[in-house]
Amino acid sequence: MPSMLDDVRSLSRRGLLKGASASALLAALMPAASRSVWANPVFASNPFSLGVASGDPLPDGVVIWTRIAPDPLNGGGMPMQAVPVSWEVSSDDRMRTIVRKGETLARPELGHSVHVEVGGLDPGRPYWYRFRAGRDASRVGRTRTAPAPGSMPASLRFANVGCQRYEDGYFTAFRHLAREELDFVFHYGDYIYEYRARNSPTPTVREIAGDELHTIVDYRNRYALYKRDADLQAAHAAHPFLSSFDDHEVDNNWAGEFSEEDGSGASPAVPPEYFALRKQMAFHAWYENMPVRRAQLPRGPSVQAYRRLRYGSLAEINVLDTRQYRDDQPCDDGTKEACPAVSNPKAQILGEYQERWLFDGLARSDATWNVLAQQVMVMRRDLGTAEPSLFSMDKWDAYPAARNRLMRHLEATRAKGVVVLTGDVHNAWAGDLKADFLNPSSATLATEFVATSISTNGDGFEIDDLRRAVLARNPHIKYFNNRRGYSVHEATRERMVIHHRAVDTVSQPGAPLITKASYAVEAAKPGVVGA
Ligand SMILES: [Fe+2]
Structure with missing residues (x-):
């Protein structure tokens, strides 16, 4: 593993530090995590501009999806940093009974999309879900799990x-x-x-x-x-x-x-x-x-x-x-x-x-x-x-x-x-x-x-x-x-x-x-x- 000092040396070799400000040097020395994660983002416009989606249901879970894109037509409009996105799954359409929740990172490598594979759900029933990033919340989506294995649904x-x-x-x-x-x-x-x-x-x-x-x-x-x-x-x-x-x-x-x-x-x-x-x-x-x-x-x-x-x-x-x-x-x-x-x-x-x-x-x-x-x-x-x-x-x-x-x-x-x-x-x-x-x-x-x-x-x-x-x-x-x-x-x-x-x-x-x-x-x- 190269040390932080190696990073600085290599930056220096490329001449990137020539004339660099003290803050740039500080940024280079900060732990990688804090530089690569935008912990408390404030977006210029609604980051959930592309809506929400769900897919590929199993009897006990489903994928829920969104993408953080405040400027969707121009690549998304996000900095090259990961952003924390929290998610909730509810058994009712008003999001009152949260049955699963968690946090994931929307990463620049994937255009700040998130794909959460929710598990631990009951078979053959609807669920509702929502995401949050910074101060913004997505719309509520509805999804549905597949019936129990071996069961014979009526239709x-x-x-x-x-x-x-x-x-x-x-x-x-x-x-x-x-x-x-x-x-x-x-x-x-x-x-x-x-x-x-x-x-x-x-x-x-x-x-x-x-x-x-x-x-x-x-x-x-x-x-x-x-x-x-x-x-x-x-x-x-x-x-x-x-x-x-x-x-x-x-x-x-x-x-x-x-x-x-x-x-x-x-x-x-x-x-x-x-x-x-x-x-x-x-x-x-x-x-x-x-x-x-x-x-x-x-x-x-x-x-x-x-x-x-x-x-x-x-x-x-x-x-x-x-x-x-x-x-x-x-x-x-x-x-x-x-x-x-x-x-x-x-x-x-x-x-x-x-x-x-x-x-x-x-x-x-x-x-x-x-x-x-x-x-x-x-x-x-x-x-x-x-x-x-x-x-x-x-x-x-x-x-x-x-x-x-x-x-x-x-x-x-x-x-x-x-x-x-x-x-x-x-x-x-x-x-x-x-x-x-x-x-x-x-x-x-x-x-x-x-x-x-x-x-x-x-x-x-x-x-x-x-x-x-x-x-x-x-x-x-x-x-x-x-x-x-x-x-x-x-x-x-x-x-x-x-x-x-x-x-x-x-x-x-x-x-x-x-x-x-x-x-x-x-x-x-x-x-x-x-x-
Ligand atoms: Fe076509």
Whole structure:
């Protein structure tokens, strides 16, 4: 261990003490702790400008999150010092009965975010929480623990949300989501968009500035822009989230070690080792802003995002990662006729290790519902309205060998109640996952429900002739709608009912919520019913 004197000597060698004042010398000689902690902070403005959040519930605990950011759009506005943040968890909504409390440090390394893994709570019930820093207190958030292990809750209600491009429209759907009664919200990703700001597809006052994100500061400020939104903050304050990511948390259509600019388009290829640095910064900012556990702290350019959460014996939720371990998109990406590379028998979208983890989990599970909470469409979706067939090379359609392995595994293990949650395409879809997608009379092995976007692509429409043709060409796909919103899933031991809820405009704030459609799947028999 170098002594304090060594520190001073090295400072002196660098010439930093030349002309330094006595107070600077004193500061250099002070114990490290008192220099690096701002013990009694006084903030120029509300440091809880980004709200509060909770996530990844267990039967006995949950993560609670906040970030100290008095100047959120400029990196946070904090000195490079840690700040003490105290927290309280109450069993009532007025914070009268404090059941757990403590103090932690918001550190500059993590953008002054805090992630407290609260333990010692009772299963299957709501709790309320709050933070304090200096003289300021955060709003009160509500969260909910998971049911006791092995118990059979009467029901489980959760939402599937994602794709919230800020400049495309208001987050009205999040305001409505905050009013739902839910056990949790699964966020599949596209929490931010890394793109250079664009003009909105429909007129809105939500203009943003800025170029495409590349550095930690860029990503941090973009998260802050989004998280300042009152509707998004209301949704986080109302429900625990299971947070994942899709492509736009890093770069459009990235795949494994390849950025969008992989040399196949007009732009020069980005070397994978440079892209690794960008991923590292993007994941760093993702972690700072998500209510996730320490297990999801990035290590270099990697993050352990796939994980399993249990809701008693009623449901297992497998949060999947379809970005980090996939092969580069075949056929130079895009929507096109399948090129020979699509037939690669070793194609990976989950990666070998995650695939085995998922298959083992499904084989062992005795839950009524086995949810695959992931990002991109699993079901075959031929987008050609005439010959030839056209497929999006960013979905499981581009990795049919991987999809086939999943289908064969579901068939062989007779996995029960398999429901796939998806997003990414900015419309609501529902469909059957078939043993053979080209044979409508083949067995249905699982059911897929795709949530629409919160705001991406603006107001939208109900359906058009192009999508009617896609439905006609793909008989296993039962539903389409292109309004902005989210899906609510209500599961019991017998069935799961799915509501596609949406607003007719996001270019104006305050649009009413409409349940556009409700359909169901029986626990004993996969497949969309009642669409
Ligand atoms: Fe998206």
